[in-house]
Amino acid sequence: MTKSTELNILSVSDFTRNVKSVLEYNFPSVWVSGEISNLAMPRSGHWYFTLKDDRSQVRCAMFRQSNQRLTFTPNEGMQILVKARVSLYEARGDFQLIVDSMEDAGVGTLQRAYEQLKQKLQAQGLFDSQHKQSLPEIPRCIGIITSPTGAALQDILNVLERRFPALPVIIYPAQVQGDSAPEQLLHALQQAQTQALCDVLIIGRGGGSIEDLWAFNHESLALAIHDCPIPIVSSVGHEVDFTICDFVADVRAATPSAAAELVSPDQEEWLNWLYGIEKQLSTHIERHILSLQQQLQWQYKQLKHPGRYLDEISQRIDDLSARLEQHLKLQIQSRREKILTLEARLQQHSPVHQLKHQQTQLQYLQQRLQHSLQPHFEQLQQKIASLAREMDAFSPLATLGRGYSLVKNEQDELIKSTTQLKKGQQVKVLFADDQALMTVDKLTPLRKT
Numbered sequence: 001m002t003k004s005t006e007l008n009i010l011s012v013s014d015f016t017r018n019v020k021s022v023l024e025y026n027f028p029s030v031w032v033s034g035e036i037s038n039l040a041m042p043r044s045g046h047w048y049f050t051l052k053d054d055r056s057q058v059r060c061a062m063f064r065q066s067n068q069r070l071t072f073t074p075n076e077g078m079q080i081l082v083k084a085r086v087s088l089y090e091a092r093g094d095f096q097l098i099v100d101s102m103e104d105a106g107v108g109t110l111q112r113a114y115e116q117l118k119q120k121l122q123a124q125g126l127f128d129s130q131h132k133q134s135l136p137e138i139p140r141c142i143g144i145i146t147s148p149t150g151a152a153l154q155d156i157l158n159v160l161e162r163r164f165p166a167l168p169v170i171i172y173p174a175q176v177q178g179d180s181a182p183e184q185l186l187h188a189l190q191q192a193q194t195q196a197l198c199d200v201l202i203i204g205r206g207g208g209s210i211e212d213l214w215a216f217n218h219e220s221l222a223l224a225i226h227d228c229p230i231p232i233v234s235s236v237g238h239e240v241d242f243t244i245c246d247f248v249a250d251v252r253a254a255t256p257s258a259a260a261e262l263v264s265p266d267q268e269e270w271l272n273w274l275y276g277i278e279k280q281l282s283t284h285i286e287r288h289i290l291s292l293q294q295q296l297q298w299q300y301k302q303l304k305h306p307g308r309y310l311d312e313i314s315q316r317i318d319d320l321s322a323r324l325e326q327h328l329k330l331q332i333q334s335r336r337e338k339i340l341t342l343e344a345r346l347q348q349h350s351p352v353h354q355l356k357h358q359q360t361q362l363q364y365l366q367q368r369l370q371h372s373l374q375p376h377f378e379q380l381q382q383k384i385a386s387l388a389r390e391m392d393a394f395s396p397l398a399t400l401g402r403g404y405s406l407v408k409n410e411q412d413e414l415i416k417s418t419t420q421l422k423k424g425q426q427v428k429v430l431f432a433d434d435q436a437l438m439t440v441d442k443l444t445p446l447r448k449t
Contacts, residue, residue, distance in 0.1 A: 019088050023095075027086035032058075032097065033105055036078050049074070051082065051097065060084065062099035070102060079105040110210050114217050117244060121219070126226045126248050133231040133250045136199050138265050140349065141168040143198035143230070145188045148173040152206040152235070152256040159260035164267045166346045168354060170198055176205035181215035189224050201228070202259045203245065204235035216243035225249055235259035274339060281335060285328055292324060406430040418443050 034051040041047050045064030050057050060082065074080060081104075084097035103111075121127065142160065146153050148171060160167060172188035175181040185203070192201055203225070205213070215221075216236045225232055225248045234249035235256045246252040253259035296317055407415040408428045415421065425440045 013090065017090060023086045023088055029083060029085055029100075030097075031081060031083055033079070033081045034058075036074055036076060036080060039074065039076055047074075047099075051080075059089075059094055059096040060099050061089075061096055062102065066100050067102070072104060074102065081105045110214060114210070114244070117217060117219055117222075118247065121222055121244065121248065126222065131226065135231050135233070135251060135263060139167065139198070139200045139263060141170060141198045142263055143170045143172055143192045143201040145172045145174055145185060145192065145201060145203040146205055146256075147176045150176065150205055152204060155206075155255070155257045156202060156235075156260040159257050160264050163261070163264045166267075166349050166351075167264060168349055168351050170195075176215060177208070177212050178215070182218035182221050185215060185218075186221050186224055189221070189228060193228060193230060196230075198230060200263045201230050201232045202235060202253075202256070202263060203232060203249070204253075204256050204259060205237070206256065207238040207241060213237050213241060213243055216245040218244075221245065222248045233259045233262055274342070278335065278339075281331070285331070289324070289328075292320075418445075 032051060034053050034057075037050045037052055037057070039047070039049040045067070047062040047067050049060050049062075051060050052058075062082075080102055082097065082099045083101045084099045087096055087098050088094070089096050125131070144153060144156055146156075153171065157169065160169060170192075172192050174184035174188040176185070189201070189203070192198060203216075205216075213236055216234075222244045225234075225245060231251070232249045233251045233253050234243070234245045235253040235258065236243045236245055239254035251262060253262055299313065299317070406429070408430065409415055409420070410426060410428075412428070415427065421427070421440050421443060423440055423443065427438055427440060429436045429438055
């Protein structure tokens with residue numbers, strides 16, 4: 001028996017093939033997260049990169065038929081989550097992962113949380129159409145829940161100004177992005193319900209990433225929208241963006257501008273409708289007059305002598321004509337008064353009254369603020385005066401005022417001992433109210449008692 005048979009010696013190819021089989025059998029599919037490095041994208045369309053964390057790394061390959069399904073392009077340093085098969089590249093004996101799918105780690109986590117909450121609320125029936133409320137045909141007031149500085153608010157206001165400028169609008173400001181955004185949106189919604197001034201609400205913001213829109217995927221906000229007695233139009237992001245609020249709301253608008261179109265009547269359409277009614281009425285009257293004229297002409301043709309009968313018929317015709325004219329005038333006057341009444345009602349809904357009320361309330365709050373701050377300012381002034389008196393007691397000028405003086409040399413340095421002086425030296429002596437320039441004639445030691 002040969003030595004190779006006794007030791008069961010394998011070739012390198014056989015060994016790597018066996019190891020590959022073992023790896024692929026025991027790890028058919030795994031999820032791994034990490035950071036991309038050494039990313040290579042050759043012309044073949046396949047991607048090769050290293051997936052690493054702070055302690056380890058592993059080579060990865062994602063072939064073209066898999067990476068073509070991605071909706072994003074990875075880059076160096078990106079945190080990702082991959083579903084892969086464990087394998088071995090036999091040519092080099094390198095351990096590697098064959099990636100079948102890839103997700104942005106941050107977006108993937110949010111997307112899974114979004115899908116879980118969506119399924120939960122859908123199972124509870126919050127998305128059912130039977131719970132949806134109809135929007136009012138002509139609202140008496142519109143409430144807007146959004147950021148007061150966002151472009152979405154300006155888009156909504158511009159559309160409302162164009163379509164129906166007399167329609168009152170109340171803005172309930174709230175952050176639409178960040179950790180505190182869900183709480184502020186919920187507070188604004190509760191405030192709108194408490195005031196009960198609006199018969200339709202718009203809640204939303206402009207477009208952004210899934211992280212930017214995440215405040216509108218909050219469960220508490222979704223439950224509050226579902227329970228709100230006021231019809232709500234959700235307008236979050238662009239047409240392709242969907243949030244939990246969109247599914248719970250009574251109506252979902254593709255954009256904030258589209259939401260404004262949905263809740264507001266078109267002033268031009270209403271005016272055209274009124275003009276149409278007036279035109280129909282005029283046409284009807286004209287036809288009625290023409291019909292009467294035709295009847296009159298026919299009656300005239302039927303007239304026979306004698307003249308007295310003719311005179312009576314003529315008088316009756318004149319009477320009917322006068323009554324008809326009077327009736328038509330009354331009808332036209334009634335229609336005009338109705339139109340004027342509608343115009344007056346439109347004027348009553350002007351936002352000018354609301355602005356005057358807000359200005360009065362602002363002046364009242366400013367007066368209250370001024371009155372509340374005045375005692376505080378006086379207390380601070382008294383405290384400052386007391387501290388100034390205490391500081392003055394420790395001031396060097398106060399010491400000089402008690403009869404002491406300071407001696408400085410020509411360099412303006414304080415002299416504390418006669419050892420710093422010499423005969424003929426000029427010194428500066430500072431008193432409480434002035435200073436004097438002196439010359440040292442003699443140094444005499446101080447006798448100690």
